[in-house]
Amino acid sequence: MSAVITTSGLVKQYGRLRAVDGIDLDVQAGDVYGFLGANGSGKTTTVRMLLGLVLPTSGEIELLGERMPRAGRRVLPRVGALIEGPAHYGHLSGRENLSLLDAAGRGGSWRTRRRRVDHALDQVGLGGIGRRPVKAYSLGMQQRLGLAGALLRRPELLVLDEPTNGLDPQGISEVRELLLELHRGGTTVFLSSHLLAEVEQLCSRVVVLDRGRLVLQEELATLTAPTGCTVVHTPTPERVRGTLDGRVTSVDGERVIVRGSDPAEVNALLVGAGIPVSGLALERPTLEEVVLAAAGTSPDRVEARP
Amino acid sequence: MIVVELRKMFRRPRTWATIAVLNALPLLVAVLLLLTDLAPRAGQGPPFLSAVLRNGALYPLAALAIVLPLFLPIAVAVVAGDSIAGEAQAGTLRYLLARPVGRTRLLVAKLVAVLAFVLVTVVVVAGVGYVIGSTLFDAQPIGGTSVSGTPLTSADLSGRTLLAIGYVAVSMLGVAAFALLFSTLTDSPLGATMGALAVLVASSLLFTLDAASPIAPYLPTRYWLAFVDLFRDPIQWRDITRGLALQGLYVGVLLAAAWANFTTKDITS
Ligand SMILES: Nc1ncnc2c1ncn2[C@@H]1O[C@H](COP(=O)(O)OP(=O)(O)OP(=O)(O)O)[C@@H](O)[C@H]1O
Numbered sequence: 001m002s003a004v005i006t007t008s009g010l011v012k013q014y015g016r017l018r019a020v021d022g023i024d025l026d027v028q029a030g031d032v033y034g035f036l037g038a039n040g041s042g043k044t045t046t047v048r049m050l051l052g053l054v055l056p057t058s059g060e061i062e063l064l065g066e067r068m069p070r071a072g073r074r075v076l077p078r079v080g081a082l083i084e085g086p087a088h089y090g091h092l093s094g095r096e097n098l099s100l101l102d103a104a105g106r107g108g109s110w111r112t113r114r115r116r117v118d119h120a121l122d123q124v125g126l127g128g129i130g131r132r133p134v135k136a137y138s139l140g141m142q143q144r145l146g147l148a149g150a151l152l153r154r155p156e157l158l159v160l161d162e163p164t165n166g167l168d169p170q171g172i173s174e175v176r177e178l179l180l181e182l183h184r185g186g187t188t189v190f191l192s193s194h195l196l197a198e199v200e201q202l203c204s205r206v207v208v209l210d211r212g213r214l215v216l217q218e219e220l221a222t223l224t225a226p227t228g229c230t231v232v233h234t235p236t237p238e239r240v241r242g243t244l245d246g247r248v249t250s251v252d253g254e255r256v257i258v259r260g261s262d263p264a265e266v267n268a269l270l271v272g273a274g275i276p277v278s279g280l281a282l283e284r285p286t287l288e289e290v291v292l293a294a295a296g297t298s299p300d301r302v303e304a305r306p
Numbered sequence: 307m308i309v310v311e312l313r314k315m316f317r318r319p320r321t322w323a324t325i326a327v328l329n330a331l332p333l334l335v336a337v338l339l340l341l342t343d344l345a346p347r348a349g350q351g352p353p354f355l356s357a358v359l360r361n362g363a364l365y366p367l368a369a370l371a372i373v374l375p376l377f378l379p380i381a382v383a384v385v386a387g388d389s390i391a392g393e394a395q396a397g398t399l400r401y402l403l404a405r406p407v408g409r410t411r412l413l414v415a416k417l418v419a420v421l422a423f424v425l426v427t428v429v430v431v432a433g434v435g436y437v438i439g440s441t442l443f444d445a446q447p448i449g450g451t452s453v454s455g456t457p458l459t460s461a462d463l464s465g466r467t468l469l470a471i472g473y474v475a476v477s478m479l480g481v482a483a484f485a486l487l488f489s490t491l492t493d494s495p496l497g498a499t500m501g502a503l504a505v506l507v508a509s510s511l512l513f514t515l516d517a518a519s520p521i522a523p524y525l526p527t528r529y530w531l532a533f534v535d536l537f538r539d540p541i542q543w544r545d546i547t548r549g550l551a552l553q554g555l556y557v558g559v560l561l562a563a564a565w566a567n568f569t570t571k572d573i574t575s
């Protein structure tokens with residue numbers, strides 16, 4: 001495995017505000033990497049630094065093995081990006097927009113441009129789009145077109161900043177399928193998102209930012225590994241406490257947490273005691289719980305000082 | 307990249323609307339002149355206008371002189387001010403630079419596109435002026451008269467007209483350089499355009515002020531109308547060469563500043 005994105009001590013200072021404060025990222029080829037954090041925690045700023053749009057105050061970035069922003073000319077053609085929502089020329093059609101974007105940079109013959117554009121449009125489900133100008137597109141269609149722009153050069157790395165913003169549930173699930181398919185084809189995906197459910201279904205590794213600092217960087221499987229407890233749903237929680245005395249760690253309505261990593265064993269004990277059990281599962285922390293525990297309140301809350 | 311920028315520029319309805327509006331004013335003036343037969347007296351009003359009733363072949367120059375003080379600079383400031391800031395406001399700048407398009411390359415392509423706009427506009431204004439002049443007025447196809455009153459052959463006249471078009475284009479390049487610099491400084495195309503226009507208004511105003519006479523030779527609008535000197539006999543090159551040198555200086559300094567700013571700037575739009 002080779003490193004696709006590595007940063008060390010990445011800092012961006014805006015006036016007195018440290019938007020990004022010493023981030024060390026490590027994205028390996030083949031990862032689907034979830035980049036999480038509250039509003040204003042520095043995700044977009046980091047993505048812009050990765051792509052050479054914003055120059056870091058200090059720290060180093062390596063993208064596909066080369067130093068950014070110096071090697072941008074060589075590296076960026078191999079990267080597809082969606083940065084804080086799509087942007088297009090409103091008076092032109094989606095096809096013309098993509099064709100202009102394709103022609104703007106190096107690489108790729110103009111003879112195959114049409115095919116590239118058509119393929120990218122097909123991938124995001126806009127294959128049948130006509131000559132309508134982009135300003136007449138719905139938000140979801142613009143988002144899809146932005147994604148098509150990112151896919152245009154068949155990139156090895158996709159850097160997506162909230163790619164499902166504004167999409168309906170069907171659209172979100174389509175994008176998920178598309179990303180998984182690209183991932184199976186060998187594309188590394190770096191995905192910043194607020195939708196934890198989304199990240200949970202897609203990503204193999206997550207990082208969490210809090211006010212510009214990296215507070216968590218871990219395999220998703222490790223984060224949501226079983227805690228060693230079993231969740232029991234029962235209409236008679238008090239009787240569970242009586243039977244499994246000492247093993248019950250908490251009771252919340254009809255939901256009882258019992259120490260013990262084998263639900264079958266817990267079930268056998270409860271059924272043996274004649275306690276009705278309506279649900280039984282291993283306890284796993286959700287990604288939401290993990291993220292909320294790792295990060296503090298949203299940095300966008302600006303509270304008055306007393 | 308240059309081709310892409312040209313495509314963007316000339317596929318935009320706004321570009322052609324601007325050129326159309328620019329041509330409307332000389333047309334209106336021509337119609338009014340024709341209806342009233344009241345040409346400004348020689349030496350008053352826009353240059354050449356007094357002569358066109360006698361010779362329509364001078365109308366392209368009259369048309370340029372009509373749009374030069376206000377309309378043409380506004381159009382150039384709008385287009386050049388939009389070049390970078392417009393992309394920033396639309397958000398397309400970040401996608402262009404991440405594509406990647408080198409920042410210097412983008413700036414050069416934008417400049418070339420603006421230059422193409424200036425040339426096309428000036429040529430169209432002159433061309434429409436020619437059509438107006440030869441259909442509405444008595445054109446004397448065999449030559450014309452110089453501003454000094456001596457006769458000019460038609461080859462002479464068209465040669466000098468081409469020089470005048472070139473001179474006007476260079477003057478407009480100065481406006482474009484101001485607008486382009488402001489366009490890299492702000493994310494608002496309107497702000498960039500207004501900034502460039504403010505400079506021009508200030509320059510024209512100072513030019514009329516006696517107290518400002520020490521700096522008058524360095525004002526960007528100082529030699530704009532010097533193209534009239536091309537039609538004197540003999541041609542008076544003094545103001546023309548000074549005008550070219552001054553515009554060259556402005557363009558060089560302003561573009562260097564625009565480049566220095568744009569290539570080191572954080573793109574946060
Ligand atoms: N150009 C700028 N000048 C000054 N401060 C900025 C600038 N851009 C961003 N910031 C600040 O940097 C911090 C991080 O912003 P950033 O856009 O990276 O957050 P984010 O994680 O992408 O948030 P969101 O989830 O809302 O998109 C914020 O506090 C923001 O106010």
Ligand SMILES: [Mg+2]
Nearest residue numbers: 043044084161
């Ligand atoms: Mg963001």
